[in-house]
Each structure stands twice: as C-alpha cells, then as structure tokens.
Amino acid sequence: MQNIYTVGQVNAYIKNMFAQDFMLGRIYIKGEVSNCKYHTSGHIYFTLKDETGTIACVMFAGQRSGLAFSMKEGQKVIVLGSVSIYERDGRYQLYAKEILLEGSGLLYQKLEELKKKLEEMGMFSQEYKQPIPRYIEKLGIVTASTGAAVRDIINIAKRRNPYLQIILYPALVQGEGAAESIVKGIETLDRYRVDTIIIGRGGGSIEDLWAFNEEIVARAVFQCSTPIISAVGHETDTTISDYVADLRAPTPSAAAELAVFDYGALQEKLWDYQRRMGSLLKNKLIYIRSIAENYSLKLNYLSPVSQIREKRQYAADLENRLQENMKKLILNKRYQLDIYIEKMNGLSPLQKLNQGYSFVADERGMAVTDVEQVKKDDLLRIHVANGEISAKVLDKVKMRRNHNG
Amino acid sequence: MDKEMTLEEAFVELDEMIKKLEDRSITLEDSFQEYDKGMKLLKYCNDKIDKVEKKILIINEDGETHEF
Numbered sequence: 121m122q123n124i125y126t127v128g129q130v131n132a133y134i135k136n137m138f139a140q141d142f143m144l145g146r147i148y149i150k151g152e153v154s155n156c157k158y159h160t161s162g163h164i165y166f167t168l169k170d171e172t173g174t175i176a177c178v179m180f181a182g183q184r185s186g187l188a189f190s191m192k193e194g195q196k197v198i199v200l201g202s203v204s205i206y207e208r209d210g211r212y213q214l215y216a217k218e219i220l221l222e223g224s225g226l227l228y229q230k231l232e233e234l235k236k237k238l239e240e241m242g243m244f245s246q247e248y249k250q251p252i253p254r255y256i257e258k259l260g261i262v263t264a265s266t267g268a269a270v271r272d273i274i275n276i277a278k279r280r281n282p283y284l285q286i287i288l289y290p291a292l293v294q295g296e297g298a299a300e301s302i303v304k305g306i307e308t309l310d311r312y313r314v315d316t317i318i319i320g321r322g323g324g325s326i327e328d329l330w331a332f333n334e335e336i337v338a339r340a341v342f343q344c345s346t347p348i349i350s351a352v353g354h355e356t357d358t359t360i361s362d363y364v365a366d367l368r369a370p371t372p373s374a375a376a377e378l379a380v381f382d383y384g385a386l387q388e389k390l391w392d393y394q395r396r397m398g399s400l401l402k403n404k405l406i407y408i409r410s411i412a413e414n415y416s417l418k419l420n421y422l423s424p425v426s427q428i429r430e431k432r433q434y435a436a437d438l439e440n441r442l443q444e445n446m447k448k449l450i451l452n453k454r455y456q457l458d459i460y461i462e463k464m465n466g467l468s469p470l471q472k473l474n475q476g477y478s479f480v481a482d483e484r485g486m487a488v489t490d491v492e493q494v495k496k497d498d499l500l501r502i503h504v505a506n507g508e509i510s511a512k513v514l515d516k517v518k519m520r521r522n523h524n525g
Numbered sequence: 526m527d528k529e530m531t532l533e534e535a536f537v538e539l540d541e542m543i544k545k546l547e548d549r550s551i552t553l554e555d556s557f558q559e560y561d562k563g564m565k566l567l568k569y570c571n572d573k574i575d576k577v578e579k580k581i582l583i584i585n586e587d588g589e590t591h592e593f
Contacts, residue, residue, distance in 0.1 A: 254533050255532040255533065285579040285582070286582070287583075287584050288584065308584055390567055390570055390571060394567055396543055397539075397543060397564070398560075400543065401556060404553065
C-alpha cells in the first residue's frame with residue numbers, strides 16, 4: 121500500500137481517462153428506453169438497456185433539439201452522445217446529444233457522413249446561395265402530384281397571387297427511383313425557366329424523406345440556376361436538400377408563402393406610391409403658389425402705382441393739416457380782431473359823446489385842449505352825440521388839474 | 526423604359542423619385558417630370574403583372590406541359 125488516493129482523485133482520474141478516449145467522446149449506442157423521466161428543468165433522464173445490461177443516460181435541456189419525437193418506455197432508440205463520469209456518484213453515464221428511433225440509425229449515420237462531405241465541398245456555403253426573387257410570374261414545384269404538400273403549396277400560392285403561373289413536375293418523393301425523379305424535375309423546371317422552384321414533400325419518417333438526402337438530389341439542387349426553396353417534412357425534419365437549397369422553408373406551406381408575393385399587398389404598395397407622389401406634387405404646387413403669392417405681394421408693394429397712391433395719400437394728409445392749421449390761425453386772428461374792435465369801441469369818440477362828453481373845436485376845426493388856444497368872443501363848435509352846437513367864448517379861467525385823475 | 530426592369534428595380538426607382546419630389550429645391554418642371562415618370566412606372570408595374578388567372582400546368586420530362 122504505497123500510494124493512497126482520495127475518492128475525488130480517483131474519480132477525476134477516471135473522468136480524465138474517459139475524456140481522452142476518442143470513441144467515448146462521440147458514440148452511437150442502441151438500446152431500449154426505460155425509466156424515462158422528463159424533468160421540469162427540461163432535462164431528460166432515462167436508462168438504455170439490452171439483454172445484457174443497462175447504461176444511465178441524460179439529455180440536458182440545451183440538447184433537446186436533438187430529439188424530434190416524444191420518447192417513451194420500451195422504444196428502441198439510437199443515442200448519439202459522449203460517455204463520461206458523474207463524479208458525485210462515481211458513476212459513468214451517457215450524455216445524449218441526439219436520439220433517434222432505431223431503424224433510422226444506419227441511415228442517420230449515412231446522412232451525417234454525406235452532410236460532412238458536402239459541407240466540406242462547400243455546397244452549403246452561404247456564398248453560393250441565390251436570392252429568392254421577390255416578385256415572380258412562374259413558380260415551379262417538384263413534389264408528388266397527390267398529397268397534402270402540393271395542395272398546400274397551390275392553395276397558398278393561388279390565394280396570395282391568382283395570376284401566378286404554377287408548373288408542377290409530379291415527382292416520386294419516396295421509394296425506388298424517387299431521387300432520380302426529383303433530379304429530373306429540378307432539371308426540367310430549370311430548363312423551362314421558371315422564376316423559383318419549390319422542392320419538397322410532407323412529413324414522414326427519415327426513410328420516407330430519404331430521397332431528399334441523396335447526393336444526386338443535393339448536386340441537382342446545387343447546380344440548378346433557378347433559385348430553389350426546399351421544404352421537406354415538418355419543421356423539425358432537416359434534410360440535405362434543405363442545406364443545399366437557396367432557402368429552407370419549415371413546411372411546404374411556408375415555402376409557398378416565401379416564394380409567392382401577396383398580390384393584394386403589391387396593389388396596396390402601388391396605390392401607396394401613387395398617393396404619395398400625388399400628394400407630393402400637390403404640396404409642391406401649393407408651396408410654389410405660396411412663393412408666387414409672396415412675390416406678388418412684395419411686387420405690389422414696390423410698384424409705382426402703389427408708390428403714387430402712397431404719395432397722393434401723403435399729399436392729402438398734408439393738405440388736411442394745412443387747412444386745419446389755417447383755420448386755427450384765422451380763428452385766432454379773428455379773436456384778436458374782436459379784442460381790438462372792443463378796444464376800439466371803447467376808444468371811439470362817438471361813444472364818449474354818448475356818455476355825455478362833447479368834443480369842442482375852434483373855428484378851424486382843431487380840438488380845443490388848452491385854455492390858451494382860445495380868447496374871448498372866439499366861436500366854438502361843440503359836437504354832441506346827435507349834433508353840433510355853436511357857442512361863443514365868454515370868459516376863460518386857467519387852472520391846474522390832476523391829469524392822472 | 527427598360528422592358529426587363531423587375532418590380533424590385535421599379536420600386537427602387539420609385540423610392541428615388543419620391544425622394545426627389547420631397548426635396549423642396551427641385552424645380553416645378555422637374556417635379557412634374559418626376560411625377561409623370563413615376564406614374565408611367567406605376568402603370569408599368571401594374572401591366573407587368575399579367576392579370577389573367579392561370580391554370581396549373583403539369584410538365585413532363587421533355588418539357589411538355591398540359592393542364593392539371
């Protein structure tokens with residue numbers, strides 16, 4: 121007992137051994153399903169058994185795409201996966217990647233090999249994929265002339281575009297000669313110059329779909345100069361023709377949707393263009409018109425007619441103001457004149473005479489304002505308001521009077 | 526107009542025309558021209574679809590067709 125190891129060390133050692141083993145890393149194991157449990161986490165736990173023994177298996181939720189059917193107790197299956205150690209329990213188990221019903225196992229292996237080979241040849245490569253034309257006039261179909269697939273394709277294609285020309289190559293899609301028949305169909309429709317070809321069939325077992333996994337079909341699809349949509353089986357079935365085709369459709373119905381444009385939608389698109397162009401042109405006209413109107417306003421404003429009108433208006437204003445001022449001035453003067461008249465009235469000699477004063481003049485008509493001006497017996501004329509009186513100076517007395525009185 | 530123009534190409538051209546029409550700096554004459562061209566193109570698109578309901582044809586290996 122020279123070396124003593126822990127459990128962990130041993131388990132890790134064995135796990136490493138398994139991991140380095142080429143065969144255990146990728147292995148197909150066939151057996152009967154038992155103790156199958158679908159866990160809520162999405163993982164599936166089951167046991168594979170045969171007459172001689174059992175092996176524990178797990179398929180993790182992340183690998184579930186590798187299981188296309190619902191697995192049940194007692195089914196004979198082939199599981200692809202890797203055998204590894206579960207250290208916690210010190211047990212080895214099979215970690216499943218893909219599970220197939222037995223019978224399809226051999227075919228599946230062949231399929232994998234062919235897939236690998238064609239992929240290496242570049243036949244799946246994106247750079248060789250042709251775009252599927254959006255608006256087509258002629259659709260070619262390679263499928264069985266009876267069955268759901270052709271009906272589905274025709275129904276959907278006709279519904280989307282009743283003016284589409286559909287050309288069907290009735291092919292054998294399973295059994296002896298199916299692959300050759302499909303190849304003929306592809307070649308015939310390619311020569312006939314359709315816009316797009318749909319190849320496919322309805323769902324079935326891997327054997328039923330096998331023709332679409334044949335190399336000659338793959339090559340025909342690859343070499344076809346017409347774009348091909350491949351629609352084989354259900355969504356979960358994938359065949360080699362799906363990989364080689366320019367586009368893969370999950371079902372024949374979906375292929376029709378992808379291949380055929382919706383005529384109603386196209387009409388709507390055309391109407392939309394028409395509406396948009398119409399309204400754009402209308403807007404353009406409105407816009408141009410508004411610009412023109414703007415210019416016309418500006419021009420009107422700047423025109424000599426409007427200039428003259430404006431000057432005339434200005435002149436009329438001036439005239440008005442002149443007249444107003446003149447009126448005021450005259451009124452003012454008249455008022456002043458009235459004042460003068462009043463004043464003059466006050467000063468009028470006649471007025472004085474009316475008030476009892478009289479005007480005395482000498483014989484020459486000169487006003488007598490000084491005693492020294494007259495002598496005794498001089499004749500005087502006395503003016504009163506309503507006439508004249510002749511008088512004679514009888515006497516004169518000089519006296520001082522206050523003039524300011 | 527190129528007789529071989531596909532609907533896709535026509536739509537690309539229509540989109541360009543609409544862009545031009547949306548541009549305010551385009552002259553009125555040019556916008557009439559674009560509009561006219563657009564209308565012709567739309568008519569072309571419409572005419573391109575042969576609006577006769579088609580019968581489904583069966584084709585054989587020799588490329589001969591007959592009704593379904």
